[in-house]
Amino acid sequence: MPKIRFTNDGKEVVVAEGLSILEAARECDAQVGSACGGNLACSTCHVWVKKGFDSLSDMEDGEDDILDKAFDVRPYSRLGCQARVAGEDVDVEITRESRQAFLDEHPAERVKAS
Numbered sequence: 001m002p003k004i005r006f007t008n009d010g011k012e013v014v015v016a017e018g019l020s021i022l023e024a025a026r027e028c029d030a031q032v033g034s035a036c037g038g039n040l041a042c043s044t045c046h047v048w049v050k051k052g053f054d055s056l057s058d059m060e061d062g063e064d065d066i067l068d069k070a071f072d073v074r075p076y077s078r079l080g081c082q083a084r085v086a087g088e089d090v091d092v093e094i095t096r097e098s099r100q101a102f103l104d105e106h107p108a109e110r111v112k113a114s
């Protein structure tokens with residue numbers, strides 16, 4: 001089973017194939033934002049995939065459209081709620097935008113982080 005590692009907070013989790021990066025983040029308490037609850041209506045789950053990018057599920061048009069609204073989009077950007085893991089390990093860097101959204105959604109975590 002693939003291991004997802006969130007490089008900027010050192011958290012990792014082994015997950016079943018088909019789980020999204022956002023679901024993996026929730027499994028290990030990594031700070032990936034999800035203002036719309038994973039319904040492809042924001043861009044707060046924007047992450048950079050540093051390893052295993054090509055192994056992820058293909059990007060659909062809707063994800064591409066929403067990703068256009070994100071900050072600092074890179075060739076290895078994905079929306080955490082849409083990108084699903086397959087058989088390979090994946091390294092993910094949480095974008096500043098996504099971490100800020102997470103902290104806005106979880107005020108208690110924001111206090112701990114300050």
Ligand code: FES
Binds near residue numbers: 042066082
């Ligand atoms: S959580 Fe809103 S698009 Fe992913």
